[in-house]
Amino acid sequence: MTVVPVGWSVPQPLRVARVRRESADVATLDLAPASPFVFAAGQFNMLYVFGLGEVAISISGDPATADRIVHTVRAVGAVSGALTRLQRDAVVGMRGPYGSCWPVAEAEGSDVVIIAGGLGLAPLRPAVYRVLARRRHYGRVVLLYGVRGPADILYRSELEAWRRRLDVDIEVTCDHAGADWRGNVGVVPALIPRIPLDPQHAVAFVCGPEIMMRFTVAALRDRGLSADRICLSMERNMKCAVGLCGRCQFGPAFVCRDGPVFRLDRIAPLLAIREI
Numbered sequence: 001m002t003v004v005p006v007g008w009s010v011p012q013p014l015r016v017a018r019v020r021r022e023s024a025d026v027a028t029l030d031l032a033p034a035s036p037f038v039f040a041a042g043q044f045n046m047l048y049v050f051g052l053g054e055v056a057i058s059i060s061g062d063p064a065t066a067d068r069i070v071h072t073v074r075a076v077g078a079v080s081g082a083l084t085r086l087q088r089d090a091v092v093g094m095r096g097p098y099g100s101c102w103p104v105a106e107a108e109g110s111d112v113v114i115i116a117g118g119l120g121l122a123p124l125r126p127a128v129y130r131v132l133a134r135r136r137h138y139g140r141v142v143l144l145y146g147v148r149g150p151a152d153i154l155y156r157s158e159l160e161a162w163r164r165r166l167d168v169d170i171e172v173t174c175d176h177a178g179a180d181w182r183g184n185v186g187v188v189p190a191l192i193p194r195i196p197l198d199p200q201h202a203v204a205f206v207c208g209p210e211i212m213m214r215f216t217v218a219a220l221r222d223r224g225l226s227a228d229r230i231c232l233s234m235e236r237n238m239k240c241a242v243g244l245c246g247r248c249q250f251g252p253a254f255v256c257r258d259g260p261v262f263r264l265d266r267i268a269p270l271l272a273i274r275e276i
Contacts, residue, residue: 011048011093016086017068022154026119027084028060028072031094036066040101041126042233042261046241047071047083048093055079056238056256058123059097063130069094072122072154098241100261102127102231107203111139113195115216117146117188117208121154123233123260124207132168139202141168142195146188146212148175169195188212192219199224207233214271217264227265234259234267 018030039059048054055077061070075081086092104127112131116124131138143162147153153172163170171191173184184191189212204225206216213232220230236248236255243257251270253259264271 009095011046011054011095013091014069014094016088016090016092019086019088022072023152025075025084026072026152026154027086028070029083029086029092030061031069031071031092033067033069037069037097038066039063039069039097039126041104041130042101042123043097043099044123044238044241044260045069045071045094045096045098046238047073047079048095049079049082050091050093052082053079054093054095055083056098056241057083058233058260060122060125061129063126064133072119072125074119095241098256100259102130102205102233102261103203103263104130107131108134108137109139109201111141111198111202113142113144113197113202113204113220115144115188115192115204115206115208117212117216118148118152119154120206120208120212120233121145124205125155125158127205128162132162132165135167140196142197143168143170144188144191144195145170145172146175146191146208147172150174150177150181150183171195187215189215189219192216192223197223197225199226199229202229204230205233206230210235217268217271227268228263230264231261232264232267232271233261236260 014031017032020028044056044058046054047057057071060072073083075084234255238256239245239247241256243254248255
C-alpha cells in the first residue's frame, strides 16, 4: 500500500531569487524557501507553473546549502519552457523533495566514477558537491561528461574550479565540435576504457539519455564493475510523485516512488527491454 505524505498535493509558492542562462534552451533557477530546505543528492521536486501545470525536475544544488533550492531546466515542453523563461521575483509552486538518492555515504572508501550525458549532469551535481566536500573519505574521483557540442556544456565555471582542485579527474567530450574545440570528441562511453579503474574498489553513478546509459553500463561491465556497484538515475514521465497515477511505471517499480536512482542489479533486465 502506498503511503501518501500529508499535503503532498499542495504546492508551496516560492520566489525565484536568481536565473542563470546555461545555454540557448537551459536555465538554472534558484528558488528562495521560507524555511531551510533539506534534500539528498539525486532527489527531485515537482515544479508548478500557475495556469500551465507541473513537471518533475531534479534538484541540482548543493545539499549543504539550505537557503536556496536549485533546479536546472531544459525547455522541452510547455511547462519546462515556461520555467526557463521565468524572471527574478516570479513565483512558482513546488512540491518535494521526492525519490531515492545517490549512495554517496555508502561509497566512502571507494573510487567514485561519475558519468553524465547532457542535462544528466544536473542530477549528479549534488553528488559531486557531497563527494568533494568529504574528499579525503574517497579514493580516486573521476567525472566524465558528454554533450552534443561545446555550446551545451553546463556549469562551465564550476567545471574549471573542480579541475583546479587537482584531486578530481575531469574529462569532457563533445559528439561534434569545430576546430576551436581543444577537448575530446566522441561519445562519453568511449572515455571509460581510458580511465584508471579498479573494478573491485569503484562505484559508478550514471545519468543521461537512456541510450547513453545503456552503452555506458556495457562499457563499465566490460571494465569489470559488478551490477551492484553501478547506479543509474532513470527518467520517466512523472506526474504525481507518490506512485498513485502510474505514469512512471518501470516494470514493477515506479520511478517517482522507488527511484529515480536505482542500482543496476535491480533494473538490469528492464533496462535491456527498450519497449519499457
